Amino acid sequence: MQHRQMFVNLPIRDMARSRAFFEALGYSFNPQFSNDQGACLVLGEHVFAMLLVHDFFQTFIDRPIGDATQTAQVLVALPCGSRDEVDQLVDAALVWGATTPRGVQDLGFMYSRAFADLDGHIWEPFYMDEAAAQGG
Numbered sequence: 001m002q003h004r005q006m007f008v009n010l011p012i013r014d015m016a017r018s019r020a021f022f023e024a025l026g027y028s029f030n031p032q033f034s035n036d037q038g039a040c041l042v043l044g045e046h047v048f049a050m051l052l053v054h055d056f057f058q059t060f061i062d063r064p065i066g067d068a069t070q071t072a073q074v075l076v077a078l079p080c081g082s083r084d085e086v087d088q089l090v091d092a093a094l095v096w097g098a099t100t101p102r103g104v105q106d107l108g109f110m111y112s113r114a115f116a117d118l119d120g121h122i123w124e125p126f127y128m129d130e131a132a133a134q135g136g
Helices: 015-024 054-058 083-095 130-134
Strands: 006-012 028-030 038-044 047-053 075-079 110-112 122-128
Touching: 006 054, 015 028, 015 038, 015 047, 015 083, 047 054, 083 110, 083 122
Parallel strands: 006 047, 075 122
Antiparallel strands: 028 038, 038 047, 110 122
16 A cells, blocks of 8 residues: 555644744745644655644544653654754754754664654654665
């Protein structure tokens, strides 16, 4: 099975604050699918995160919304073009209020760092050296 697009839905507390955070990191939003209740964060050509304020998010599920600062609900891995790109993204996130849930992971063929956004969702930018990965 192959999917043409992917949308990750994340509950957030404050739309303006979340939008400002991700825009400061260089991301954009699709205005066609954004309003004061939800915003379509463009992560790639066919990859999106829907940021949904808690009350609106709750209309899609029949269980309580957890606090992402206390429990892990999702780990969003984002491929980057280089180690420097990983570092630039995480460093910028930290400047804009993110926290670091763990240290650097350097496996030789793969390099990653992580940040928790303003609502506690964990994002893991990583770089994988395809040639080194194939070499074992």
